[in-house]
Amino acid sequence: MDAIPPIHSEDGSTNDGLNSPLPVGSTPLEQAILSRLDDDKAQDIVLIDLKGKSPMADSMIIASGRSHRHVGALADHLQRALKEQGMGKAKVEGLPHCDWVLIDAGDVIVHLFRPEVRTFYNIEKIWSVESGHRLDSRA
Numbered sequence: 001m002d003a004i005p006p007i008h009s010e011d012g013s014t015n016d017g018l019n020s021p022l023p024v025g026s027t028p029l030e031q032a033i034l035s036r037l038d039d040d041k042a043q044d045i046v047l048i049d050l051k052g053k054s055p056m057a058d059s060m061i062i063a064s065g066r067s068h069r070h071v072g073a074l075a076d077h078l079q080r081a082l083k084e085q086g087m088g089k090a091k092v093e094g095l096p097h098c099d100w101v102l103i104d105a106g107d108v109i110v111h112l113f114r115p116e117v118r119t120f121y122n123i124e125k126i127w128s129v130e131s132g133h134r135l136d137s138r139a
Contacts, residue, residue, distance in 0.1 A: 029087055029108050030059055036081045037063050040074050042112070048127050050109075058107040062124060064115045068098040071112050075101040078110065 030047065037045055042063035050057050065071035075095060082090050082105055094101040099117045103110040111123060 027058070027107065029105060030061070032081060032085055032087065033061055033078060033105065033108055033110060036078050037061070037074065040077050041070075042074055043115070044118075046124055048124070050127070053127070057104075057109045060109045060111065060127060062111045062113070062118070064113050064118050065098075066115075068114065071101055071114055072098040074112050075103060078103060078112075 034045065034047065042065060044062075044064050046062040048060045048062070050059055063074065065074050072095065075092060075098070079090055079092060082088065088106060090106075091104040092101065093104075099114050100121070101112040103112070113121070
């Protein structure tokens, strides 16, 4: 039996695939996206709160697909779900290759990766509060 990969949120809590909860969105848009990704078996789902960190969005959701085809299916299903729920037409980049697909859903930016591409870019580290690349504003 394959191990279920952890799902975690910015606060460090994880879902070991057993009884731990998924990241919980604070808005209907975040909740809809997280639910769709979970239904489609996205892996290693991360929710990062961007409020106060960036003017481009309120949050970022990062997830992995197992292959090019899985990443493409995740993106397609997510686009359809957003449109069906009246949450507008999301802008999408990266669909032809499906290594890294970015979906701009307005207040939420979604990044879907193949695992090796996600590891290479490591955008969670860029946006994490604990990142060594951030300067202390009091300095």
